[in-house]
Amino acid sequence: MIGYGDRARTQCEVVRLFRETHPDLPPLNQGTISKIEAQYREMGHVRKVPSKRQAVVDDDTKLNLLLALKENPITPARQLARDKQLLPNIPPKSVIVMDNAPYHSRILNKIPNITTKKEDILKFMRNKNMNIPEKIPVMRKLFELIKEQNFKNEYVIDHLASIHGHNVTRLPPYYCVFNPIEMVWAAVKDCLRKYNQSPTLSASVVDNVRKITDELDNTELWRKCVRSVINKEAEYPRLLSVNSVIIQLNNSESESESESESASECE
Incomplete structure (x- = not known):
């Protein structure tokens, strides 16, 4: 942890500290910074002064910044960075028991449906090495060709776990x-x-x-x-x-x- 005592830090300093402690994560946007300040303000650690807002960053900078981000959606990049830190520290050939929370169920390659655009359907078929007719049929026919393959959803976490030699078992819902x-x-x-x-x-x-x-x-x-x-x-x-x-x-x-x-x- 990085200790800064009770020194007040501006928004720019909060961004700099975040980049230093989390180089693999996406940069903070203005909305995220505002949320961090709002969280600190509720705790009495943020005060509004003339001409600029300032946030106090305490000794547990890294931890508090992560906790302050808990209300933000977890982006795939942020999820990826977190999994890269976690998976190498799990014992080899482990079975990971996973629930069905949305941030645990991000789909790696979304299976097209009837509302998917034609170019996205063709891209999916190429990624799966499917035979595409020379004369490209209508979208409904393309969708039927994909449906015949009976593809299953692949999740980002499952894919990362398999790379490290782990299996993921998902709990049944409800x-x-x-x-x-x-x-x-x-x-x-x-x-x-x-x-x-x-x-x-x-x-x-x-x-x-x-x-x-x-x-x-x-x-x-x-x-x-x-x-x-x-x-x-x-x-x-x-x-x-x-x-x-x-x-x-x-x-x-x-x-x-x-x-x-x-x-x-x-x-």
Whole structure:
């Protein structure tokens, strides 16, 4: 971390510090700078002075700038930079359990649909080494050719993980009761709400999160959550009420025989 005490820094200084600490990330635009200042202002660290606005950058410059950006959409470039820092530090041949958050589900090559422009469809087909007819058909026909290939969505994170030798397993949507990680994260947030007295954007919040997660290894929380999910999996099939249906084959045969006998007697 870079320490700057309580010295006030202008917007230009905030931009310079960001570039120094995050050289791989895209440059800050004016909207992002304003959001950072707004976050600091809520904490009482930004004051408005004549002729220019100034923001105080504290000892945890790098951390606070990242936290201040949390409300901004994560661009593919920013996602890529973060993954380049994370993936090399994961043990080899790991299985990464991923949820379905939008910033975890950025599509690498979007599969064309009926509304896709013709030039984009042709570009997609060339990238996939598909045979393109000499006489290019209408868009609907091109779309049908792509649909026949039954392509699956490829995600940016999955692609990066595979390059580093990892596999990504995605949690099913909606059914959080079957995901132990959701239960653990809920417990972490509950502990944080009880014991945290610091502002939202502060280094102590992150320290508290790290402390709570580190202590998970010394508790039975993980095992309890996994055990709870296993019990839920066994419980759900029992909730299905299926009426028993008994078909007696002999009855239909006997009824047909009795009907034929009655008919012969009438004759």
